[in-house]
Amino acid sequence: MLKFALTLLAVYALFVVIVYLMQSRMLYLPRVGGRALTMTPTDVGMDFEDVRIATADNVMLHGWFIDGQRDGQSERVLLFFHGNAGNISHRLASIRQFLGLGLSVMIIDYRGFGQSEGRTTEAGTYRDAEAAWAYLTQERGVRPQDIVVFGRSVGASIAAWLASEHDPAGLILESSFTSVPDIAAEIYPWLPARWLSRLSHATRDYAQDVRCPVLVVHSRDDEIIPFHHGEAVFTAAPEPKSLLV
Numbered sequence: 001m002l003k004f005a006l007t008l009l010a011v012y013a014l015f016v017v018i019v020y021l022m023q024s025r026m027l028y029l030p031r032v033g034g035r036a037l038t039m040t041p042t043d044v045g046m047d048f049e050d051v052r053i054a055t056a057d058n059v060m061l062h063g064w065f066i067d068g069q070r071d072g073q074s075e076r077v078l079l080f081f082h083g084n085a086g087n088i089s090h091r092l093a094s095i096r097q098f099l100g101l102g103l104s105v106m107i108i109d110y111r112g113f114g115q116s117e118g119r120t121t122e123a124g125t126y127r128d129a130e131a132a133w134a135y136l137t138q139e140r141g142v143r144p145q146d147i148v149v150f151g152r153s154v155g156a157s158i159a160a161w162l163a164s165e166h167d168p169a170g171l172i173l174e175s176s177f178t179s180v181p182d183i184a185a186e187i188y189p190w191l192p193a194r195w196l197s198r199l200s201h202a203t204r205d206y207a208q209d210v211r212c213p214v215l216v217v218h219s220r221d222d223e224i225i226p227f228h229h230g231e232a233v234f235t236a237a238p239e240p241k242s243l244l245v
Helices: 002-027 088-099 122-139 154-165 180-187 203-208 227-236
Strands: 049-054 060-066 077-081 104-108 147-152 170-174 214-217 241-244
Touching: 049 104, 049 122, 060 088, 060 122, 077 088, 077 122, 077 154, 088 104, 104 122, 122 147, 122 154, 147 154, 154 170, 154 203, 170 203, 203 227, 214 227, 227 241
Parallel strands: 077 104, 077 147, 147 170, 170 214, 214 241
Antiparallel strands: 049 060, 060 104
């Protein structure tokens, strides 16, 4: 009996070590769906520009700029930060929806995703966001007050961080979690997830510091990120804010 218990303890300890060492690969999943781009906006009737952006630490990112401006409408641009898996070619349906609202869309793949260089890290994703912001405001001359920052899932954390550093026209957070330690503790209640976590992506904390209007979008039926995470992020954000369920 003692030998069996010790074996179980050893297996548990080994799993804890694996989770600690591999957590970045568990969160960032660029190979789900493949790193190759399966389609481009042209394939679904949208004109676009292929964009290459160098980050502050000299990582070359790949993205698209899709012009959605219509005569007589605003020149606002949606800066799109996608979730933790796949690449920008898997977001064409969402891009089309935003174009339908008269917005242009700028979307990037984080380092290590799609055609972007490098290896994904949390700090790296924030540098990627900063590089995308600089590209829009400095190279394309888009005014900060004409940029709406959008993020989905882990991208919501990146979007909230960026909005806390700048003053965009607005921030949209879809299916956001409060932080990696919080969501990990719910997914793995039998692990000391908070103690193990080397990742933060503290969406709730970043949302507290934004100075623009915030829209939080979250389904009550979300099977991956529970609805109460979106509620908590919404509660943390200052006014003006809205919650779309």
